[in-house]
Amino acid sequence: MKRRLIDRIQDRAWREVGGILATKPEIREDGGAAGREASVSGTMDWVELCSEFGEGRLGSRNFRRISGVRDVVETVGPVDGSFYAGRVRQWAPEWLQNSKVHEIDSWGQPIKWPGFLLGAGRSFSPTTLRYLATALWLKKEGYVTQGSEIIEIGVGFGGLAAMNGLISDVVTHLVDLPPVERAAMRMLDEHELGKFGRHSSDQEISSDAAIISNYAFTELNKAAQEEYFERYIRKSKHGAIVSNSDIFASSIQGRTNDELLEWFQKGGLPARIERTNDLLGPGDDLCRVCMIRW
Numbered sequence: 517m518k519r520r521l522i523d524r525i526q527d528r529a530w531r532e533v534g535g536i537l538a539t540k541p542e543i544r545e546d547g548g549a550a551g552r553e554a555s556v557s558g559t560m561d562w563v564e565l566c567s568e569f570g571e572g573r574l575g576s577r578n579f580r581r582i583s584g585v586r587d588v589v590e591t592v593g594p595v596d597g598s599f600y601a602g603r604v605r606q607w608a609p610e611w612l613q614n615s616k617v618h619e620i621d622s623w624g625q626p627i628k629w630p631g632f633l634l635g636a637g638r639s640f641s642p643t644t645l646r647y648l649a650t651a652l653w654l655k656k657e658g659y660v661t662q663g664s665e666i667i668e669i670g671v672g673f674g675g676l677a678a679m680n681g682l683i684s685d686v687v688t689h690l691v692d693l694p695p696v697e698r699a700a701m702r703m704l705d706e707h708e709l710g711k712f713g714r715h716s717s718d719q720e721i722s723s724d725a726a727i728i729s730n731y732a733f734t735e736l737n738k739a740a741q742e743e744y745f746e747r748y749i750r751k752s753k754h755g756a757i758v759s760n761s762d763i764f765a766s767s768i769q770g771r772t773n774d775e776l777l778e779w780f781q782k783g784g785l786p787a788r789i790e791r792t793n794d795l796l797g798p799g800d801d802l803c804r805v806c807m808i809r810w
């Protein structure tokens with residue numbers, strides 16, 4: 517697909533600005549905690565940064581500007597940002613004006629893009645717009661209802677959990693490596709949204725809880741996928757996995773989309789694959805990202 521010149525210019529400018537504004541604090545190497553080699557991001561600086569932040573040795577100021585965070589989670593560029601802003605305008609534009617959304621957006625001082633280019637009325641981190649659009653989509657599609665619970669596999673710094681709490685009053689069971697769960701809990705606490713987060717060690721989960729995993733379950737190897745399938749997915753009624761397995765399955769020794777689909781269906785889930793839908797943006801299209809949902 518041929519990309520528009522303005523899109524190419526914006527993405528190039530985003531990369532240049534990111535290169536100038538990104539930071540790189542000193543971090544302690546923890547020598548590789550158990551289970552980290554099971555995923556694409558597990559052995560990256562991201563996990564150490566979460567350790568430092570979750571244990572209070574690193575502040576939240578500039579957290580989203582750190583290159584190790586931008587490599588894994590703060591990843592959305594301006595073209596996709598304007599796609600997500602368009603979705604939010606379509607589904608619930610009032611959230612673009614919401615002061616709590618602005619507070620979450622500014623947390624960690626992410627690099628923002630001007631509102632007139634995003635079509636968002638004010639500057640935003642494009643990644644925040646993805647979380648906001650995703651939370652609205654989960655609500656629109658009935659995956660969450662007011663006060664329900666969701667299990668998120670691979671939570672990043674908790675941006676989606678914060679939006680789900682704010683928009684739908686939803687409790688998120690945060691399933692990630694322990695340092696990442698602690699970092700996401702700290703982020704929620706800093707916004708007084710801590711009541712919307714639970715650690716994965718908390719066994720009490722509603723039987724109606726839906727599963728969500730964006731760019732995460734499909735970055736795991738087969739053994740880790742099996743563990744989460746048995747623990748959470750097999751018994752779930754609904755779920756959505758944004759799958760980048762076309763990119764990562766072979767290098768991490770995970771499953772292809774077809775293998776995932778067959779496995780889920782054999783396990784009794786009415787799963788289907790969507791190559792296009794309302795939440796998949798232009799970057800997803802370029803990277804052959806799809807959605808597996810049931």
Ligand SMILES: C[S@@+](CC[C@H](N)C(=O)[O-])C[C@H]1O[C@@H](n2cnc3c(N)ncnc32)[C@H](O)[C@@H]1O
Pocket residue numbers: 551554555556557558588589669670671672673691692693696729730731732735736740
């Ligand atoms: C590309 S990030 C996506 C984060 C988030 N879903 C988002 O959309 O911004 C991949 C996530 O998978 C997490 N992860 C890595 N290893 C994991 C594991 N063994 N179990 C659960 N999550 C893991 C990372 O810590 C990170 O939060």
